[in-house]
Amino acid sequence: MKFRFQRGEDDLLKVILIDDEPIILQGLQKIIDWNALGFEIVATAQDGMEGLENIKKFKPEVALVDIRIPGIDGLTLINKLKEEGVNTRVIILSGYSEFEYAKEAIELGVESYLLKPVDPHLLEQKLEKVKQKIGKEIELQKIIKTTQEIGLEKVIEKLLLGTLDNREIDYVNSFYGLLLPWKKYQVAIVKFCEKDSQKIIEEKIFQLKKEVDLFLKRNCCGYLTIINHDICILFKDFWYPFNSKSINMLKESLVRMVGNQVVISIGSEVDDYTLIKESFNEAIRLLEKRFLFGYRGIVYIGECLEDKRCDKVEFDDKEYAEKLAMAIVLNGFDSINKIVEEKSEHFLHANLSEDDIKIGFSNFYIETLYRLSHNELYKPIIEKYLNKDILKSFYIQSTLTELKALIKFYFLSLADEIDKMNPDNLKQKISEFIEKNYFADIRLETISDAFGYNSSYFSKLFKKVFGENFTIYLDRIRVEKAKAFLKEGYKVSETCKKVGFDDVDYFCKKFKKYVGISPREFKEKQKN
Template sequence: MLKVMLIDDEPLIREGLRSIIDWQYYGYQVVGTANNGRVGLEKIKELRPDVVFVDIRMPGLSGIEMVKQVKEKGYSCKFVVLSGYSNFTYAQESIRLGVESYLLKPVDEDELVSLIQDLHEKCTEENLLYSQLDQYETMTENEAWKIYLEERRKKHYVLDQYTNTMFQIASVTFVEPIEKRWLESNVATEHLFKYVWSNQVLYLLFTGTDIAAMKRQLQSISRLLTSKQHQFQLLEEDIPFEQLPEKINELKQLQKLYFVYGNETMITNKQQRIERQILPDDWITNVCRVIEFDEQDKLHTYLEELEHYYQKNHYQRERVVTELVELTKDIYLALSKNHQEVSVPSVEQMTDMLLNSHTLQELLVSVEQQLRQTSSELNGFACNPENTIEKIIEFVEQFYYKDLNLKVIAELFNYNRSYLGKKFKKQTGDYFHHYLDKVRMEKAQYFLIEKKMKVYEVSEKVGYANNDYFYKKFKKYAGVSPKEFQKQNRIEHV
């Protein structure tokens, strides 16, 4: 209910204004009247009305003079000037003083109703604004920090004292909702200046320390939180006060990587400044081979490669799950071409399994268990006369680094050694040991050029325990030594 005052030296005008309309119906209460400007000024000080109707010409202190003094004293009431004269000079003076309206006597009821409805709406909006401003002025420092960091509003004056301060910032996120008071009791540590909550994320502001010491403090906190699956995100830099809201956004980007880095208790912005990667074109083919030939340790290596691929590309949960469903489906489709007993899981089956994982690592464990089960049910060495050599070639392409020879291959594929040797030569044009050397040399060239590996590393990588023997084999195949080959191709790539 807004408070209204009526000031006029004519009693009939005052009472007429009081009774002409139902003030309460329109959201007003008439709190007082006055018969001249001086009395009116005192009552305005006492009653603090929202709206004042005042006669422009009264004996003693005129309405214009009274309005001037009220304005000078800083009272916020709104004025409506009344006059029995249609005098433009008075109207100009009223407008200059900032009055809300100028009404002629006798007051028209419809005009008055329209005016007070407009004033009521205006006063309500302003009162709300003043209330918000009052709340802002009395805001605690913690609330000011939250608004400054999260809502990016102009900083509150209570934070002016930190303008020249350098900060270090981190955040901590959890898989499951966390009890805030419990967490607060466990994060207290040296140099922790302030913590600010945003939903289930806790932002930590440090001062007076360096990044190395801050990491140690976060690790100490982490040990206290071992019962809760969590992760710290950290910016490895000193941050001026003015840049804090911008840097909070960088922390939010790190928080989005929680799923793919679920095995890490702390990730930093420097760790993420890495080149994006692509998954090798033959990844699915290689995975199928290790499944067929029951090389489960190798399967784990390929899934680690997939984990690093998702991490390096900063993929978020939704994309990872979608892609992994498709990848797994493609693996089973490829396996089913050679193994009729393999059934391709439905998208629904795959999605149900994957969505129950909180982190990429949990998800990959589920996938690996599924593929290991499939691997144990398959016999990659089973073949028929039509596809024997094709199977052997696939095996050599995958396991060229092992201690292989025709005898080993014949035993694996349950063939007579002599017969298999002739069959292999007839179908490929190469003796088995020549073909194996060729595959190893091609792999060696790849490791020397693309991976920039040292010669002795390549020798071991492609299955030669003796470096000198590898050297002779490579020079015979490529025409130059491994070192010279690497040097030549490095120049060509420049």
């Protein structure tokens, strides 16, 4: 395949022919179709001095020079061109008897040599190679000129977009001292999300850019550029989540400057600069999903659930609203948290838009409060949690994480208020539960789970309601039951098992602690 070289629409590479024999000069002009090959003969010469003057005058890309010409010979002409820095490529023409001269010419840096009589096919091959070489050098000069003109930020943009070829990358790497290849590459996009006037947006972006640039220089961890009003970072051997602490600190400093309108979207880390574009494209896609996967202003590809979307999650709003209402009445932290998380998972797998999710969560919130409002006692509180400000707050949350955290907060606050209204009801339910199950292996974790509470929270709640901790209360109930069994004539060992103790000695110790005497003494006392 021939190299297609273009400097302009009709530009041809200039050629000068130098030979002392007119017939050879005429033959060279006709032996091939120069124009079809992309060349134009601009002059001929029959001696070395005339040839040198023509080369200086016309500045041809190529000169065909006979090695034995009058005036100055071919070798001397080549030397003079080198001394004066003339960049014309020379193809030497020589006879068999001049082969030693040809070898010397090659050492001087000529492109090639041809033996007389010249083979047309071979001449075309030599010219094609020269044309390819010239084309590559011109393209490299364009790269050099463009790189020097556009600056480092534009180079980084081209790396992110994947528009630099290997030769261009080699040059910019050397020119800017990028020290490629790196061990790791990762792209992050800092987006300012506030909808404001163009002037204010540009001012804010300029402030953010200065802060990001300072961060990158301080940590020697990459470069930045601006694409479509977004600050795009190419991290060097510095990646999330490995360097999450530092990147979170950067995010916090940006938030202090412009508020919570900043989000950082982070693509996956890659280990080859040819894959930088993939990390960049991932960061762009995540920007569109920042509501779903953002957490405290950072959106990361590793936290995306796209590969799990195929599993459809069923979620009956009315059924779950009923469960949630019950959990609120029982003040069950774990149950409330679990149901809200399941609702959130449903939204993720359903692949809904941000607006649809906010509407869906608002409707679920209202449906739950509606279930609670069936109890006349709760109506005054429910109305307080149905005000416009609360419902409006759902729609201004920037991420799903923040939205569900807010909804959990309202549900838990509501649960606490309802609990304060009716503590005796809860006390009765717990007492009845223990009364029916005192003989079983019930522990704090067992009963807290039965009522939908976190065990730590339930422990504090139990002491608040009953005035003593769970273990003491359970031991006291068991001892009271044991006294009844002993009165009925059961043996100490039988009574021990009937009230839920496995170890007789331990049972006797507990019994004496609460009654003041041992079970055997108690039994004897009952006989007397």
